[in-house]
Amino acid sequence: MTSREIVKELLRKKGTTQTFVAQQLGKTRAAVSALLSRDDRQEINITSLCSILDTLGYNLIVVSADTKIEGESYKIG
Numbered sequence: 001m002t003s004r005e006i007v008k009e010l011l012r013k014k015g016t017t018q019t020f021v022a023q024q025l026g027k028t029r030a031a032v033s034a035l036l037s038r039d040d041r042q043e044i045n046i047t048s049l050c051s052i053l054d055t056l057g058y059n060l061i062v063v064s065a066d067t068k069i070e071g072e073s074y075k076i077g
Contacts (some may be wrong), residue, residue, distance in 0.1 A: 003044040004036050006074045010056050025043040043076065 005008070011018065022032040032052075035044060044052070050060050063069065 001074060001076065003049050003076050004038070005046070006076065007036060007052055007056075008047070009074070010053075010058060014056055016056065021052055021055050025051055 011021070018032045018036065022029045022062045025032070035048060043049075046060075053060055
């Protein structure tokens with residue numbers, strides 16, 4: 001999954017909106033929508049991704065490739 005796909009999935013699971021995320025981050029809904037709607041393969045920058053994930057109640061954690069993770073998790077790439 002791409003970072004955009006993961007954020008969209010988390011928005012759906014949490015039942016929240018881009019407007020809510022934008023308000024929490026002090027940005028416009030249009031800015032958040034543009035960030036999530038880009039159709040190129042470039043990922044969301046790490047600072048923006050961490051801010052969005054924090055707003056949704058998630059953390060970004062980096063682990064070695066062979067680490068087994070229990071529970072809900074997503075892999076970028």
